[in-house]
Amino acid sequence: MSEERVEVRPRKVRRVAIPIAVALVLVFAVVATLLRNTPTGAVFSVSDQVAMGFLGVLLAGGVMLLTRPRLRADADGVEVRNIIGTQRYSWPLVQAVSFPDGAAWARLELPEDEYVPIMAIQAADGERAVTAMRRLRELRRAVGRHQGT
Incomplete structure (x- = not known):
């Protein structure tokens, strides 16, 4: 018997998930950058900005699980x-x-x-x-x- 091997990964989900993950990171990075300058009177610190950026990375990681x-x-x-x-x-x-x-x-x-x-x-x-x-x-x-x- 010939040594055949089959390997398959989904294609369309990768084409959708990767741009969405990048967009999530970018959007949360922009929000984190602009977070200090709000006219609402709420006070945001650097740790809040870092947390917002980290949240974007976590969400992007969750979306990237779909490509696994x-x-x-x-x-x-x-x-x-x-x-x-x-x-x-x-x-x-x-x-x-x-x-x-x-x-x-x-x-x-x-x-x-x-x-x-x-x-x-x-x-x-x-x-x-x-x-x-x-x-x-x-x-x-x-x-x-x-x-x-």
Whole structure:
């Protein structure tokens, strides 16, 4: 069996999340800079300005978590990294790879009606998601044939 490997990351969410994260940092930096000069009579100190800038960085970091999902699959199994956490599943444990109608992303079907979302393969990516699903299913079939002999 040829040593095929499938690696997928979402594309459209990256195109949206990165500019939003940059905009958040810029907006909060401007607000932090202008915070001292308010006509409301409220008194803001340097620590308030720093906190406002830090808040922008935190929010941008939260948005950037959306770019984290990744799928890696090889002959040994599938590694799914979603927003929080990474899990590796061996092929014998995976009962199916599906993309339910109307779902935002694909999923691994596991025993006992459990499933794991694959946020790296998103419906928003259109044809790229279709290609990723085909490659993943082909790899699963190839591994199954190899293990069956």
